[in-house]
Amino acid sequence: xxxxxxxQDAVEGGRPPGGxxxxxxxxxxxxxxxxxxxxxxxxxxxxxxxxxxxxGFVKMLVKMQSRxxxxxxxxxxxxxxxxxxxxxxxxxxxxxxxxxxxxxPQLTGICEYLTAAGVVWRMREGVExxxxxxxxxxxxxxxxxQVVIASSDKDFMQLVSEHVGLLNPTDKSETIWGxxxxxxxxxxxxxxxxxxxxxxxxxxxxIPGVAGVGPKTASELxxxxxxxxxxxxxxxEIKSPLLRERLRAAEPRVKRNQGLIRLNEAPPEECKxxxxxxxxxxxxxxxxxxxxxxxxxxxxELEGGTLRQGxxx
Numbered sequence: 001x002x003x004x005x006x007x008q009d010a011v012e013g014g015r016p017p018g019g020x021x022x023x024x025x026x027x028x029x030x031x032x033x034x035x036x037x038x039x040x041x042x043x044x045x046x047x048x049x050x051x052x053x054x055x056g057f058v059k060m061l062v063k064m065q066s067r068x069x070x071x072x073x074x075x076x077x078x079x080x081x082x083x084x085x086x087x088x089x090x091x092x093x094x095x096x097x098x099x100x101x102x103x104x105p106q107l108t109g110i111c112e113y114l115t116a117a118g119v120v121w122r123m124r125e126g127v128e129x130x131x132x133x134x135x136x137x138x139x140x141x142x143x144x145x146q147v148v149i150a151s152s153d154k155d156f157m158q159l160v161s162e163h164v165g166l167l168n169p170t171d172k173s174e175t176i177w178g179x180x181x182x183x184x185x186x187x188x189x190x191x192x193x194x195x196x197x198x199x200x201x202x203x204x205x206x207i208p209g210v211a212g213v214g215p216k217t218a219s220e221l222x223x224x225x226x227x228x229x230x231x232x233x234x235x236x237e238i239k240s241p242l243l244r245e246r247l248r249a250a251e252p253r254v255k256r257n258q259g260l261i262r263l264n265e266a267p268p269e270e271c272k273x274x275x276x277x278x279x280x281x282x283x284x285x286x287x288x289x290x291x292x293x294x295x296x297x298x299x300x301e302l303e304g305g306t307l308r309q310g311x312x313x
Contacts, residue, residue: 024140024276025070026133028151029077029121032057033110035152035169037103044294051293053106058113058298060169067174068148068167072276075114076132077107077123085128085260092260095206109293116285120276127268130155134263136271137164145273148176155197155263157182160190187219195228198257207260210250212243228254 036056043052065073085092114121122132130153137147141163149156150167157177160166166177175181179190188196199218201209213221225231231238232251238244247254283302290299 022072022145022273023068023070024136024145024147024273025064025068025073026136026147026149027061027064027073027075028129028133028149028153029075029107029110029123030129031151031153032060032169033103033107036060037100037106045292046294050102050106051109051295053103054109054113054293055295055298057110058295061119064150064167070148071278072145072273073119073278074136074271074276075119075121076129076136077121078129079124079127081126082128082131082264083126088256088260089207091206093205109289113286113289116289117281118279119281122271124268131264131266132268134159135265135267138265139267140273143273154202155193155261157186157190158193158261158263186215188222192222192227194258194262196222197261198228198254199231201257202261205260207257208253209257210254211246213246217243228258 033053036059037053040052040056043050043055045051061075081093111121123129124132133149133151133156137149137159140147141161145163147164148167149159149164150169152168152170156166160177160179160182166181167174168177171177182188182190182193186193186196196215196218197207197209199210199213199221200215201207209218221231224237225234231247235244235248238247286302287299290296290302
């Protein structure tokens with residue numbers, strides 16, 4: 001796959017952030033492709049090729065567009081593991097199984113759909129999607145633009161702010177997470193998420209934490225000391241001798257974890273907001289794709305009206 005050239009209360013209340021202003025929707029491509037693949041089974045094209053992930057991805061994306069009405073949007077794909085993280089921890093994400101054989105070829109089809117629908121997508125070799133998404137979100141938030149990140153990855157909780165909310169596809173309430181939801185989930189503030197995860201580790205990414213320190217204990221440490229730096233500056237104040245010694249022994253690991261978990265906000269390339277503006281798609285190309293995949297309902301709905309982003313289905 002190659003590269004294709006309102007306030008905080010509103011976020012926490014589950015409504016799209018922002019009023020009538022600029023709103024950027026950033027979609028974690030692989031997260032949604034996997035979810036679509038597992039949600040829909042045994043869907044194939046007239047020629048027998050699997051199309052379940054393509055169909056599910058299209059439906060989920062359009063549902064988000066219809067709800068959020070973004071003025072700008074982009075889908076970011078993983079380009080592999082970051083060299084610096086692998087150097088710090090060679091086992092980083094090593095336990096993850098390979099991509100299902102029937103999903104991998106569908107990624108090309110999803111990108112063909114995105115191009116035909118006028119949705120910008122990006123991927124660069126060696127750049128993790130999380131880092132690119134973080135760079136885009138921070139840059140947009142700094143410019144006062146409201147951002148919704150669509151992903152189930154807990155690492156994005158560190159980005160939540162007045163201008164950045166999270167839309168988790170596994171959350172059936174469809175709430176756009178703000179700081180309140182992060183506090184409820186973790187017991188800490190978004191700014192403390194990196195340190196909180198550094199203490200407990202991340203099984204999904206194969207990052208070991210401090211032995212015996214789970215989410216509750218890590219939250220209590222963050223409330224008492226404020227940060228990992230505060231924990232180690234005041235280690236003698238921890239009453240439990242066992243916890244104190246475990247933390248002392250794990251200090252190099254915890255500080256390494258901070259570097260692994262903190263998202264890199266340096267963009268891999270310039271990506272101007274104007275390039276991500278919602279635009280009209282190519283109706284003819286969409287017809288050809290839908291016909292080839294056997295998406296009769298989507299084809300019929302496309303034929304029934306004028307092609308506009310958010311009004312395709």
